[in-house]
Amino acid sequence: MRKIHGMLWLVLFSFSLSGCTGLPRGVEPVQNFELNRYLGTWYEVARLDHSFERGLTRVMAEYTMRDDGLIKVLNWGYRAESRRWKLVVGKAEFVRSADEGYLKVSFVWPFYGAYVIMELDESYQYALVCGANRNYLWILARKPSLDEAVLERLLARAQELGFATDQLIYPQIDPP
Secondary structure (H helix, E strand, O other): OHHHHHHHHHHHHHHHHHHOOOOOOOOOOOEOOOHHHHOEEEEEEEEEOOHHHOOEEEEEEEEEEOOOOOEEEEEEEEEOOOOEEEEEEEEEEEOOOOOEOEEEEEEEOOEEEEEEEEEEOOOOOEEEEEOOOOOOEEEEEOOOOOOHHHHHHHHHHHHHOOOOHHHEEOOOOOOO
16 A cells, blocks of 8 residues: 555656646747757846745846756846845756757756746847746846837737736846
């Protein structure tokens, strides 16, 4: 009986982990994705609030290649109340194929979260990204701010897809 209970727990645990890398209904990742063009530094223009970035400003991410072929993810932000930078290092890999903007990211093994690039401009200067559900949304850009017309278009797209754009946080961005 113990063996069956243990196996059941393992199956349920595995299922719960895989659920964190799914796609929200109606959301499609970008196709013809080119990782080498996406690598580098991205500034967080807006995000939905969540525990692991709560209270952070000047949030940025840097994506680089690791020796093992995975993607190194370096996220950092400034916590004004403690006057300290928070830095986390993770890894990412493609979920289905390398030409699709659908990755899974891990900051604590064995847990992964979806990283779905829903929109990306031709020159890879801004991106609309979500997680496995509509509780996670980011607007990222290569510069600390976006042209107002571009931002409005991305907000409209996110709202059309069912994201709570009225709850977005716009962190203060000061280049380091």
